[in-house]
Amino acid sequence: MSEEEAPDSRVCIGVSFGNSYSSIAYTAADGKTEVIANEDGDRQIPSILSYVSGEEFNGNQAKAQLVRNPENTVVCFRDFLGREFKDIDPTPCHTSAHPISQDSTIAFNICDDDSGNAHPVSISTITTRHLARLKASASDYLGRNVTHAVLTVPTNFTPAQQEALKACAAEAKISILHFIHEPISSLLAYDARSPDTASPSDKNVVVVDIGATRSDVTVVASRGGIYTILATQHDYDTAGTQLDSVLIDHFAKAFLQKHKTSTDPRTTPRSLAKMKLECENVKKHLSLSTSATFSVESLVSGLDFTLTINRSRYELLASKHFQALGRLVLAGVTKAGLDPLDVSEIVMAGGSSHTPRIASAIAALFPEETRVFSPATDNNAVNPSEAAARGAAIQASLIAEFEEKDIEESVHAVVTSTPHLEATVGLVGAGDSFLPVVLKDTPVPVRKTVTVAAPKDGGDVLVRIAEGERAIDVTVAEKVEKKTNGAKTDDEDSDEASESDDEPEEIRKVVWKATKPVAEAGVAGVKKGGKVEVQISVHADLTVHVQIREVGGKGGVRGTVEASS
Amino acid sequence: MPHTFTLPSLPEGWSADKNFKAIGSLSKPSQRIIEPVGPHFLAHARRKRHKRTFSEDERIQAQNNVKKTEDDDEGDISEPEDPVMLQRDAKDWKGQDHYAVLGLSKYRWRATEEQVRKAHRKKVLKHHPDKKAAAGGSEDDSFFKCIQKATEILLDPTKRRQWDSVDEAADVEPPTKKETQKGNFYRLWGRVFDAEGRFSRNQPVPKLGDENSTKPEVEDFYNFWYTFDSWRTFEYQDEDVPDDNENRDQKRHVERKNANARKKKKTEDTARLRHLVDDALALDERIKKFKQAEHAQRNKKRLEREAEEKRVAEEAVKAKEAAARAAVEKAEAEKAGKAETKKAKEAAKNAAKKNKRVVRGAVKEANYFAGAGDAPAKQVEAVLNEVDLIITKIDNEELAGLKAKLDGKTKAEEIKGIFAEEVKRLVGAGTLKEGEAKVLA
Numbered sequence A: 001m002s003e004e005e006a007p008d009s010r011v012c013i014g015v016s017f018g019n020s021y022s023s024i025a026y027t028a029a030d031g032k033t034e035v036i037a038n039e040d041g042d043r044q045i046p047s048i049l050s051y052v053s054g055e056e057f058n059g060n061q062a063k064a065q066l067v068r069n070p071e072n073t074v075v076c077f078r079d080f081l082g083r084e085f086k087d088i089d090p091t092p093c094h095t096s097a098h099p100i101s102q103d104s105t106i107a108f109n110i111c112d113d114d115s116g117n118a119h120p121v122s123i124s125t126i127t128t129r130h131l132a133r134l135k136a137s138a139s140d141y142l143g144r145n146v147t148h149a150v151l152t153v154p155t156n157f158t159p160a161q162q163e164a165l166k167a168c169a170a171e172a173k174i175s176i177l178h179f180i181h182e183p184i185s186s187l188l189a190y191d192a193r194s195p196d197t198a199s200p201s202d203k204n205v206v207v208v209d210i211g212a213t214r215s216d217v218t219v220v221a222s223r224g225g226i227y228t229i230l231a232t233q234h235d236y237d238t239a240g241t242q243l244d245s246v247l248i249d250h251f252a253k254a255f256l257q258k259h260k261t262s263t264d265p266r267t268t269p270r271s272l273a274k275m276k277l278e279c280e281n282v283k284k285h286l287s288l289s290t291s292a293t294f295s296v297e298s299l300v301s302g303l304d305f306t307l308t309i310n311r312s313r314y315e316l317l318a319s320k321h322f323q324a325l326g327r328l329v330l331a332g333v334t335k336a337g338l339d340p341l342d343v344s345e346i347v348m349a350g351g352s353s354h355t356p357r358i359a360s361a362i363a364a365l366f367p368e369e370t371r372v373f374s375p376a377t378d379n380n381a382v383n384p385s386e387a388a389a390r391g392a393a394i395q396a397s398l399i400a401e402f403e404e405k406d407i408e409e410s411v412h413a414v415v416t417s418t419p420h421l422e423a424t425v426g427l428v429g430a431g432d433s434f435l436p437v438v439l440k441d442t443p444v445p446v447r448k449t450v451t452v453a454a455p456k457d458g459g460d461v462l463v464r465i466a467e468g469e470r471a472i473d474v475t476v477a478e479k480v481e482k483k484t485n486g487a488k489t490d491d492e493d494s495d496e497a498s499e500s501d502d503e504p505e506e507i508r509k510v511v512w513k514a515t516k517p518v519a520e521a522g523v524a525g526v527k528k529g530g531k532v533e534v535q536i537s538v539h540a541d542l543t544v545h546v547q548i549r550e551v552g553g554k555g556g557v558r559g560t561v562e563a564s565s
Numbered sequence B: 001m002p003h004t005f006t007l008p009s010l011p012e013g014w015s016a017d018k019n020f021k022a023i024g025s026l027s028k029p030s031q032r033i034i035e036p037v038g039p040h041f042l043a044h045a046r047r048k049r050h051k052r053t054f055s056e057d058e059r060i061q062a063q064n065n066v067k068k069t070e071d072d073d074e075g076d077i078s079e080p081e082d083p084v085m086l087q088r089d090a091k092d093w094k095g096q097d098h099y100a101v102l103g104l105s106k107y108r109w110r111a112t113e114e115q116v117r118k119a120h121r122k123k124v125l126k127h128h129p130d131k132k133a134a135a136g137g138s139e140d141d142s143f144f145k146c147i148q149k150a151t152e153i154l155l156d157p158t159k160r161r162q163w164d165s166v167d168e169a170a171d172v173e174p175p176t177k178k179e180t181q182k183g184n185f186y187r188l189w190g191r192v193f194d195a196e197g198r199f200s201r202n203q204p205v206p207k208l209g210d211e212n213s214t215k216p217e218v219e220d221f222y223n224f225w226y227t228f229d230s231w232r233t234f235e236y237q238d239e240d241v242p243d244d245n246e247n248r249d250q251k252r253h254v255e256r257k258n259a260n261a262r263k264k265k266k267t268e269d270t271a272r273l274r275h276l277v278d279d280a281l282a283l284d285e286r287i288k289k290f291k292q293a294e295h296a297q298r299n300k301k302r303l304e305r306e307a308e309e310k311r312v313a314e315e316a317v318k319a320k321e322a323a324a325r326a327a328v329e330k331a332e333a334e335k336a337g338k339a340e341t342k343k344a345k346e347a348a349k350n351a352a353k354k355n356k357r358v359v360r361g362a363v364k365e366a367n368y369f370a371g372a373g374d375a376p377a378k379q380v381e382a383v384l385n386e387v388d389l390i391i392t393k394i395d396n397e398e399l400a401g402l403k404a405k406l407d408g409k410t411k412a413e414e415i416k417g418i419f420a421e422e423v424k425r426l427v428g429a430g431t432l433k434e435g436e437a438k439v440l441a
């Protein structure tokens, strides 16, 4: 690249480029990350381009064109990039410019100039233009020319898709330093704020990204701040668009009830487009308040329509989708070989994760200890619409100083492909209890230290190191009589109560047990009430080094366990 | 995590070189890609790349053998599409095979939700009306609608159960008796029960097993099936309820009819399953085997018990007989003994009589010691009195001795001498008093 700038003059932003919305963010030198609003003041910028007599509109302005100018409005194109026509699902473009096949790639037949004639505009051109608009917005805001970006992509983006995206960015004069996975980016946005950034605790996290046209579940093992994706699930049939449809159907039916002889607004493209925009607004409102009003002037044949819906009604109408999302999350957990009890955090990302009921329905599938980060379940939650962009900006600030060659090498499999422990390593205590020390799915090399109690009276102590296994202990809870304190519960509540009463509640608990002995060590003469520190180092070749000493004592025991050949 | 984890004391006799011994090794790791994101990854990368450059070979090598987390879109969910099916009208969605529409015929109720989602996606990519239009075909989206309908049903757990309940293509007909008897019982019936098991509320469903299954396993299996809790419903076959508000009576009538039909079908299904289990049970060789074994076991016990009883009885009889014999013998012996003594006594008596006679005869022989001529009566009497006195004073033995001395003696002198000697002995022994037998002295 001839015009590559020296690292220190780079301006590197984080970009989340979704099928439906894009966001741009920047992490300043002081470490603060900010999501940048475009010239319309939007931080969630619709990934839409629209052309009116040669004039280009982007973002919400383009979105508004869906009513009057759908055929020259391009939506939902990111996932088409780098693919062939036969491999794409054109459904989301149903009410706007349709994708067509062109030279083994995809194009949209639109009129983007003042000629008045439609002609194919390639997906690359569209993408380049959109990215250029994002770049311009960021540069305007920052007052400096944005040169580089870290871009987020779905976990199932193919190398071909990345290549195509990179080429478009280059066209838009953005040099992509790094593609990072959307869910990992969202997770990074959270972890960067957590107080233990220096030595993060080990955890399994499920990132639930519910957008407009897709929902993605990613199960991540986070070990010492290093992330490994264990499993993913993708659903293209349950996301924001389907929730919009629930409301569209609801209001259309209500409209038809009121205007019995009117045509169904869903059958007229322009009416449908109006409904779509308004229903999305209503839906967003319902995330914040318990009721929202649908109001469209001249919905169909000059008839205005206004109607208020309350949140519980909406939740009831959409409950089938909420349940489907719950199952999607569980399927991911199962696929990762985990149980809900193994999940310590759920990070809710994507615009639809604002929906309170989605967050609570997912939370209900996990134990109480599992933290669910969403606006509805956690006061300090990161805005789910912004999480991916924030993470990308943080990553951008981390690597902005690196030579591109170094970055390229670091993200290559020679560096990222790593052996991971297949079993948890820990200590076997009195009564054959097991204390996990290095968790399954931890990349090696790794070193962990624990301090454990010696027997009350001290003396010579046995330290046993073993592989262990997590089992789930299921007991049926004694039925606790529900207090009927005379307070009338409303219908809905009592319904739920009787449903959950149907089956006795199971109490599920994690129990660890040793499965395979690895080593034994003796520590002599530990003082009364003493403690023993055990350090386990697992090397890349699975050799184990153990170092044991009494806390405050002298000497200690060391030993090596060779890897099996 | 246990909040009170404590190390154990070192057991008696534990020893190791330098107090450490390796016992095993860690399980084989799995190769995965770590995400090149975040500050901690940078540290990792720095360590890994420290002062080295990777060869092209290493770079290629590193990309292989990595555990995949994204599945290829081309899964195992592809099957040829029946041209007749492609002509289907979505209006007739009730009659369509939803699994076949999505290309999941060989999975049916076994298909996971993920498989359904992927299959749907694949079909959408292929059959979206825009694709047909692009290929110069008609804008006919009839089959596309079939796909959407199939997906709607299969991704809705309630609707899917209703459909699965009546998905005849998933049914496995029970084998005939003849087929079963060809030794295929476990394979053929196993498939039947696997298929029926899809309706079970309780999962997992126990397996039929094989000839090596234990009796409790087999018993559990049949118990499970005789107390089967099925979610099977027959709503799917409902007659359409008119949804216009005018015809309320008609609507209620159809609803009632549907409710009855469902109930009837459910009852029939329960009966069908019961029969099916009965049939399997009747043909299950293991049941016979267990019965026979049980029978043999019980027989064995009975025979043993009977043998024992017989032995005891026989012994008792023998003992009784022996006792009786002993008693008889004893009695006989006693009798014999008595007779003997009696005889001996009698003999002794007779002998004594004889001896007395001889003794008395001897004095007669000696003419009562009167010399020649008739002995005076007084003399006779006195002699006989004294002889009798001696006889009463001596026992049979002494009597026999006396008789022996007298035997063959005819001379009065001799005889008198013998008596005199006897009297003298008796007087000497104190049996006779001096002067009690003066005639014979």
Ligand SMILES: Nc1ncnc2c1ncn2[C@@H]1O[C@H](COP(=O)(O)OP(=O)(O)OP(=O)(O)O)[C@@H](O)[C@H]1O
Pocket: A017, A018, A019, A020, A021, A022, A044, A210, A211, A212, A213, A214, A215, A239, A240, A241, A280, A283, A284, A285, A287, A349, A350, A351, A352, A353, A354, A355, A385
């Ligand atoms: N406050 C809100 N409450 C409910 N839904 C919301 C809210 N804000 C945004 N959404 C919905 O979130 C969806 C957009 O999600 P997101 O911004 O993650 O888009 P995206 O990643 O570009 O989507 P995709 O790629 O899935 O099409 C839209 O359906 C939008 O209506």
Ligand SMILES: [Mg+2]
Pocket: A018, A019, A182, A209, A210, A211, A212, A350
């Ligand atoms: Mg998204």
